[in-house]
Amino acid sequence: MSGVVWITGGSSGLGRQSALEFAKRGWRVAVTARSEDELKELEGEAADFLGDITAYPGDVTDPKRMASIVSEIETDLGAISTAVLNAGTYRPMTGEDFRAEVIRELFDVNVMGSAHPMEQLIPRMIVRGAGKIYVVGSVSGYRGLPKAAAYGFTKAGLINMMESLRAELTPKGVTVGIINPGFIDTPLTQKNDFPMPFLMPVDKAAEQLVDGVLDGRFEVAFPRTFVWILKLVRMLPYALYFPLVRRVTRDRES
Numbered sequence: 001m002s003g004v005v006w007i008t009g010g011s012s013g014l015g016r017q018s019a020l021e022f023a024k025r026g027w028r029v030a031v032t033a034r035s036e037d038e039l040k041e042l043e044g045e046a047a048d049f050l051g052d053i054t055a056y057p058g059d060v061t062d063p064k065r066m067a068s069i070v071s072e073i074e075t076d077l078g079a080i081s082t083a084v085l086n087a088g089t090y091r092p093m094t095g096e097d098f099r100a101e102v103i104r105e106l107f108d109v110n111v112m113g114s115a116h117p118m119e120q121l122i123p124r125m126i127v128r129g130a131g132k133i134y135v136v137g138s139v140s141g142y143r144g145l146p147k148a149a150a151y152g153f154t155k156a157g158l159i160n161m162m163e164s165l166r167a168e169l170t171p172k173g174v175t176v177g178i179i180n181p182g183f184i185d186t187p188l189t190q191k192n193d194f195p196m197p198f199l200m201p202v203d204k205a206a207e208q209l210v211d212g213v214l215d216g217r218f219e220v221a222f223p224r225t226f227v228w229i230l231k232l233v234r235m236l237p238y239a240l241y242f243p244l245v246r247r248v249t250r251d252r253e254s
């Protein structure tokens with residue numbers, strides 16, 4: 001066995017597929033999400049793999065449950081050497097339909113749902129002088145995009161938070177990083193009513209996620225071409241960026 005990895009948001013999409021990928025490569029995988037039945041089914045899917053998957057159901061917005069899950073995993077399976085904090089939610093929000101309630105909902109799951117597990121993991125990993133924590137952000141955190149005022153800001157916040165922590169925790173032996181996917185074909189994007197450039201199959205995305213986490217580099221971002229286009233766009237001055245966004249949005253509407 002390669003070690004113990006904890007994945008949040010493991011009942012569906014990228015988290016689920018990444019759990020299977022880690023288990024195929026011999027890891028003991030602990031998975032958390034609210035849907036207990038889906039997690040139990042996933043346990044069974046890994047029955048013939050080199051590693052295994054164990055369900056620890058819970059809501060990432062509940063700090064007490066996150067504390068008890070970390071203790072349970074470490075008692076049952078051993079020290080968590082790697083965490084992939086992937087649980088997340090998405091709701092489009094336009095400027096005309098701006099609602100504080102949507103900001104709160106996405107902040108609670110995407111940001112606090114990463115912060116509660118990290119609060120438990122960081123002190124344990126510092127004591128051990130070893131460990132890896134990756135949070136799943138998004139390329140939508142690079143710059144403000146249309147309809148993404150609620151979602152994009154949570155992901156931009158996570159990128160910024162992990163940059164701060166990388167510098168501080170590396171000397172303590174704890175590696176932290178950010179995973180920034182483009183569009184992946186999962187239940188989260190299947191509700192989108194617009195064409196998604198460079199849409200990636202979930203199994204390919206999970207392979208790249210696991211490779212990147214094992215490699216330990218700060219940012220794991222895919223698919224590569226889309227990421228580089230957005231990184232170039234990120235460098236544009238506002239005087240060029242806003243006309244470009246307006247043009248792309250107009251083209252899509254017409």
Ligand SMILES: NC(=O)c1ccc[n+]([C@@H]2O[C@H](COP(=O)([O-])OP(=O)(O)OC[C@H]3O[C@@H](n4cnc5c(N)ncnc54)[C@H](OP(=O)(O)O)[C@@H]3O)[C@@H](O)[C@H]2O)c1
Nearest residue numbers: 009011012013014033034035059060088138183184186188
């Ligand atoms: N799909 C994409 O194109 C894309 C692109 C960039 C970034 N991402 C990010 O990738 C991550 C995974 O997304 P996905 O596309 O795989 O979406 P998904 O299929 O909708 O999966 C989301 C996962 O998060 C879990 N989750 C949501 N709220 C939770 C809560 N309060 N407590 C515990 N678990 C919770 C869900 O499980 P339960 O409902 O069972 O709790 C589910 O397992 C998210 O952070 C998302 O923002 C996705």
